[in-house]
Amino acid sequence: MTATRLNVLVVNGHEVMSELIGLLRQEPRVGRVDFAVNASHALRVSQDALRSQRQVHAWFHALEPSRPNTLRLALTARCLGTPPRVVVVTGRYADAFTALELHAADYLITPLTQRRLAATIDRLGR
Structure with a gap:
């Protein structure tokens, strides 16, 4: 994946996700940025x-604390030929730890920064 620009999908309509889309579009290692309203749509x-x-x-x-099953659905994307790696975006550290326990590739804690996003892109590119 390192030679290829990453195609990413931003899932869920939280306000912070529009900020994330802007940050992703500034990242030179990211190619296409798409949006899905929920994990089923993704x-x-x-x-x-x-x-x-x-x-x-x-x-x-974006993890919705009121709907924890959305993360489980996202992490079951293994039905795809090469499943996407899931990065959880949350404002709560406890949710980030839950995401890692469920084998998410990484997590981003809000407020988002370009530096933290760049570190996540590094990990995704390995």
Whole structure:
């Protein structure tokens, strides 16, 4: 993945996600940035991308504390040929630890910074 620009999908409509989309578009190692309203929609968008010979490398998933099953659904994207790596975006450290226990690739704690996003992109590119 390091030679290829990452195609990413931002999942969930939280306010912070529009900020994340802006930061991702500034990151030179990121190619296409798409949006999905929830994890089910993200699966459909990722499947459509595969049919178009394009891979979604990572999902940036806003964790909704009131709906913890959305993260489980995101992490079951293994039905895709090469499943995307999931990065959880949250304002709570406890949610970040839960995400890692469920095998998320990484997490971002709000408020978001370009520096922290760059470190996450580094990890995704390995």
